[in-house]
Amino acid sequence: MAKFTLESGVAVLGGDGRQVLVAEAMLAMAPWVKTLGLTGLPVLPRLLPAADLKEALYGAQVVILPISGADARGLVKTSDPTVEIKIDPEFFTLIESNALLVTGMFPSHLKQMAAERGVRVCEYADHDAIAIPNAIPTAEGAIQLMMEKTPYTVNGAACLILGFGRVARALASRLQALGAKVTVAARNPQQLAAAADLGYKPVPLDHLDRAVTQADVVFNTIPALVLTAPLLALMSPENLIIDLASAPGGVDFEAAKRYQITAILALGLPGKVAPRTAGQILATNLPGLIKQELSRLHEEK
Structure with a gap:
């Protein structure tokens, strides 16, 4: 079976050490991975820290937020205190209209914004492959x-x-x-x-x-x-x-x-007490979930 690859890249926004492992894992299926608000990244080819949100989202076929998603105000947790990431109407003018937004959980009013932009939201916090080991x-x-x-x-x-x-x-x-x-x-x-x-x-x-x-x-x-x-x-x-x-x-x-x-x-206890284990759970399972969701999107077209 041929290895699944994305046509375009991935943006990994915010998060902690868990998201670092996710970003590394996505390199196996994406031509590039851009990050924003994420520290502790290794120096790897095609793993590219972005200067701002516009640069991070440009051309990204998949956008991955932390498992905590965004709070009621739309703010995304970051490990870089100098970076603020907010999911708001401006965010949805920057994201590609056919992108897949992947996160653990997402407020309903933000899902509505995504739907109006044509962005599919994939919430994975309750997926057994992640929730049970987590x-x-x-x-x-x-x-x-x-x-x-x-x-x-x-x-x-x-x-x-x-x-x-x-x-x-x-x-x-x-x-x-x-x-x-x-x-x-x-x-x-x-x-x-x-x-x-x-x-x-x-x-x-x-x-x-x-x-x-x-x-x-x-x-x-x-x-x-x-x-x-x-x-x-x-x-x-x-x-x-x-x-x-x-x-x-x-x-x-x-x-x-x-x-x-x-x-x-x-x-967020997994990320605080066992970030490597929690990150490996996400890095092992998210690529497969993303592949399944993109396959569904392709079949619907």
Whole structure:
């Protein structure tokens, strides 16, 4: 089978060490890769740091943003503090009209802008090939945070996990292996049954009032407001909350502050605690996903 190659180049915008590995991987299928707002790049043929956004986007068939995408204001995280990258109407006047925009997640209003320009958006954060292995460094980073922020061991600690998806499952098994007493709160009866089968204490999500009072540490993985002010009022200032959900998280952080509860929105843990591993996950899987998406675009024409 012939190696898949792009007709034009790739722009890799923003990011951290993970995106460096992605940029290197894309050299295998693109004639050139331009970067902007990304530091720590090796000196390689066809890997070209751009001076500005116009130069980075010119001629790019594929544009790759970090897994975090852009925030509500359209700002993209960069490792170069001197560079600001913003996804806005001006951005879409610079990007090629038939380009593929690849990112982990993207706000709906920016997807609408992309659609109006004819730009296809490929979101990969929930793709199993990336999300499942990415859950491991997230779980390890959450446990590291717990160890740093608490005066006691994981062994014997009462840990409450909200949700029972990929990250929650990876976290629960590791906490249990370290001797923690693990409780899982979920809305889905099947998830609760699975949690009980694995040796965790199951609690329906609408019965959190008692569960939060019995926990030392609460880990949230649900991307919706679940730890409300009334629930936080039941907790102690000695409690620790680690929110692993995507921004803005699932905690009323203002209320947590009023009740003097330490609540941490722990975003981007894979890139912080295991950037090489997390980068390899992306570098291994993104080229194939991009190839599939471009094939679909070609078939639609």
